Amino acid sequence: MARRFAAILSLLCLLVPGGAAALDRAAILTEICSGDFRAQQTALESLAGAGAEAGREGALWARAVVQGFEGRDLRCGADAAFIDRSDGLVSAETLEPASPGGDLSAPSVNLRLRATAASAGFVLALFTEESAEARLRAAGRLDRRREAVSAAVLTAALETETDPAVAQAIGDIRTSLLLRDADPARRAEAIAAIAADATLRNRTTIAEALANEPDPAVQAAGKAALAEIDRTLAIGNALATLYSGASYASVLVLAALGLAIIFGLMGVINLAQGELIMVGAYATWFTQEAIRIVLPAALDWYLFIAIPVSFAAAALVGIAIEATVIRRLYDRPLMTLLATWAISLLLINAVRVGIGTQNLEFHQPGYVSGGFPVVGDFIMTSNRLFAIAIAAAAFFAVLALIRFTTLGMNMRAVTQNRAMAGAAGVDTRQTDRLAFGLGSGLAGLAGLALSPLYNVNPTMGTGFIVDSFMVVVLGGVGSLAGAVVAAFGIGQINVAIEPVYGAVAAKVIVLLLVILFIQRRPEGLFAPKGRR
Amino acid sequence: MAANDATGRVERPGLFRAVAAMMAAIAVALPVLGGPLAAGPAGISPYFANIVGQIATFALLAIALDLIWGYAGILSLGHGLFFAFGGYLVAMHMLKAGYAYNGVTPDVMTFMGWTELPAHWWGFESAPYALLLILLLPGLLAFGYGYFSFRSRVAGVYFAIITQALTYVAMLLMFRNDTGFGGNNGMTGFSTLLGFDVGAQATVVGLATVSVLVTLGVYLACGRLMRSPFGRILIAIRDDEDRLRFLGYDTLWPKLAVWTLSAVIAAIAGALYVPQVGIINPKLLSPELSIEIAVWVALGGRGALAGAVIGASLISALKFWLTGFAPDLWPFILAGVVLAIVTTLPNGLLDLRLPSLRARTARAAVAHAGARAGARAGARAGARAGARAGARAAARAGEPAAETGQGG
């Protein structure tokens, strides 16, 4: 942004010679009253530039004069001018009440002067109107009445403008002004200035300008600028793809980490993992609703308050599943597939009947809406950043938990050799249960992380289980680092192939890759080393 | 890697014959009660015959899954893929035949804006060609996929999930309109099958009868095959594949053979099913249906073809009945059935027979069954369990001790 302004400012210094001159109110009024159309024209143009040269105060004055001129309320005396207001005359120079000495006459007006005055009025409205809506209206009118507007004054208006929509409108007018300058050198410079901000929108603007460009030098410069923009756009698009892949991957990581921990420990694939994601998302929603009632002021922070809630909700459901069903099935892994599928069916339909099938509405606080423009059209959106941050934090927390806590040590021991760990005094039952809770809780966090990103409804989890399992297969059972690498690989492949060949092709290719891959490495990317 | 959930049981000859006799009786009753005697007091409507025919194809599908899961210990959660494959092929045949011989323009052509059918529909108006493809293509697909999976020793949970992923992907593919199989809407509006009007009452009853007969034939043939040495090899694979390899059997080939056979049977079931329901769409490929097949087999009892037939018939009959007036209830009931089986009846309904058998027959039978279950429980624990302890374990039928004993 800053670079763009700098470029345009330097350009404007060339375009508007002597733009920094102070506003000489008396001289302007004299010119308006002179009766010479050319002098009057110049005066109106100076008034239009008042906002740029004399700030808001100057603009307010200039607007009063212009309105007086337009409304035929301006009165010219011998050596001073006045404005005829309903409550009496005021001095046109100071806007203070005044009494004229001598004859007064309205200045002469022709059609062209009237148009210039209207244009100047709109320009000045940009500097003086309080409401953004009024400024936007003024900008819209200004686009059709350009008689009194210059690029320099629009730049000044942009500097003080706070509303993005108005700024956008002003910027567009300025751009087209610059591109239509009579001097080819200035047009080329304008193109260069626009090209400094490489967005698809600016690319279109330049391309349109080039279509009617007669000057070969400007043509060449424009082509070069387009090529440069294309390069930047390509980088931006690549980064945007990577970024959206990374955010999908982080949801996958959370779901797959849980799956990998449970599978590594107990040889159980939890087909209800997708529904635990759903439980986490619903827990997030309930947290939001509870805060809305109890503590509306803290509503914006509900996503953070929901972190422990969504984890705990999914973990509790997971522990309940383990205690009632999985516990009975440790030696029958194929049956656990059916059992956990049945549980997922129960959860989906319980939510469907109990809460409904509609997508839940989530409040989007500032930290998950909008984003940071990075390069080209690539905007680092906050909702995706939020998902990535949650996944990264959870991953390192799990890593620490496994490395440094007793539960982690027990989990590692049981994963390697259940019988031996049991003989060595590890409570394998409790370890299983807690690990199942941990794995389920991670799915709950996935639900939280994706709630600002995806639709939340009873069947939201079904799409994730296949991808999550592919991550576990690719990454290697019980390998956390493998799960992360595989999740990012699959996430990236998905988003990279999708725009080109479609979502279905992406899924087909991922599946084929996984099948081919396990031909060569049945143990996955990062198989745990050791005797099996 | 993962231990197979073997049942440790072999088929019961009495039950096997009873189910065969039942199917034979239905095959005779259907054309009689649905044909000449349809107006009589015991007559059945074409609607009822149609449901019986559909259930027969489900039973056939369950037999296909039982071959690989119950006998060879390989669980597929993607048998809907082969079922739908057969269904799509027969649907293509019926539409193309109707188009070529009767001039009925398939809906597919209308809503896809085709002026003629795409190249892959070539030759489908010929019934022998379609039948050949129904037997060949699903078999080839299964062979290719099975070869790569079994060669790299993909087994257990891995294999099951990947079959499901495969089916899921196939569903996504079929949902697309540009795949050329009717996309979301699928195919419907069949007019003719082998020259018969598919809407006619006689055709409906005839199709149902043929479905029951084919199921019966496959049932008898597979029963024979599973009792043959080939069946013993499959059971050995399920019990301890490594051991069998160390006896010099390259288990790749028996597994591949039964897997391919199972896929072809599933495709035949699909080819019988679609003319009876009159529509096929990608929902047949949804993971739910494929898992439901496994539920039929688990309910009936793995490793017993009679169990597969009973399980499929019971659950689908219940579903037909329930979806009439309480469709919302169905998922809860299905989930409940699954949880009940996996937690209390590891061998499905076959477990229910034990107590009643014990109550009615001599004690010797009790001691024998008890010794079995007990010894297995003992072996798992690494202890030397005697027949006495085994009898005690078996007496507590359904409790965890006996359950783990049978779960190996």
Place this chain on the structure above:
Amino acid sequence: MPGGQAIQVDGLRVAFGDFVAIPGLSFIARYGEIHGVIGPNGAGKTTLLDVITGKTRPKGGKVLLDGRIDLLRLSEPEIALAGVGRKFQKPSVFDALSVRENLELALRLEPRSIRAEVLRWGDARRAGRVAEVLAEIGLASVAERLAGTLAHGQKQWLEIGMLLMQRPRLLMLDEPVAGMTEQETAHTADLVRRLKAPDRAVLVIEHDMAFVEEIADRVTVLHEGAPIFEGGMAAARANDRVREVYLGR
């Protein structure tokens, strides 16, 4: 043939990731002998069997059967068909098959094709051989029972019976008497001695010193994947190094 090399292991190196199970092992078992392999836990005994049967692939070294067949190039079934039989530590029989069917499966009359084997299942030689072995392992009376219903010791014998059906040139037993009563151990020792044949080498891996002493012609003591002693059992008991690492201080 007696006295010839049945199995020759040369410079064997096995590692699982960073963990080196066998750093370098050379070892020979001869026809006509029962060869005991003993050593403390983690000495690499079971790993050695895994390599010979093709279950584990080594990082380096040579394993030759009969002095000419390179076992490292063969798959598990091919190794079994080449004449290597293995009894697992935990009894591995097919629970859902009868004792007779278990034995029938173990005989390969048509090693080239499973299809041919299945088609010629009713061959009289199979029934004859099964009857012989049933008598030999003493399970003739339970021939029709499901193997899963057998007692632990009976399962071990059934598994040995399956190995007898195979007629292996190299027979490897992994802790055949673990978890057996004294009586069962004696019966097993008897069985193992009967396994001895001029054209067969028997490799017994065992913890039970008394059992090894009773049956083995020669013992090899492994320690951390390397042989530290080879010779008679009595000499092994007297060897200082062996006493140090295995028999206790």
